[in-house]
Amino acid sequence: MTQTETKKKTQYPQCRMLVTRECMKAICLENSPAAKLLSVLMYWYDYSQHEAVNGLFTITRKQSDLVQDACEELTEKTIHDVAGPFLQLLGFLDTEERMGGNRYTLHIDIIHEA
Numbered sequence: 001m002t003q004t005e006t007k008k009k010t011q012y013p014q015c016r017m018l019v020t021r022e023c024m025k026a027i028c029l030e031n032s033p034a035a036k037l038l039s040v041l042m043y044w045y046d047y048s049q050h051e052a053v054n055g056l057f058t059i060t061r062k063q064s065d066l067v068q069d070a071c072e073e074l075t076e077k078t079i080h081d082v083a084g085p086f087l088q089l090l091g092f093l094d095t096e097e098r099m100g101g102n103r104y105t106l107h108i109d110i111i112h113e114a
Contacts, residue, residue, distance in 0.1 A: 018071040019043075027114040028086065033074055037083035038092060040069045041106055055109035062101040090114075 020039045028034040045057045063076040087093035096103040
């Protein structure tokens with residue numbers, strides 16, 4: 001093992017994990033639900049095989065799926081009433097409610113600029 005390689009002291013099973021970076025919280029003006037939702041949506045962008053087109057990245061997810069994605073750190077009501085509208089006010093997100101799952105459009109350029 002080289003100096004740059006370190007061995008984890010704790011081995012975790014493969015499972016979901018929510019990471020909310022300080023920078024996400026900062027650009028969401030310390031609104032934790034918005035930062036958590038943005039973190040989940042940016043995860044989908046970061047690991048998608050698709051690129052943003054004209055600065056926009058769109059995914060379709062049910063709110064219940066987003067709750068699972070956020071490791072139950074959010075509720076459907078919080079996503080609908082707090083986090084989503086706040087991200088819309090900041091210009092980071094557009095939402096279109098649909099029967100099979102809501103369409104979430106991230107304004108990647110605006111998020112990266114923030």
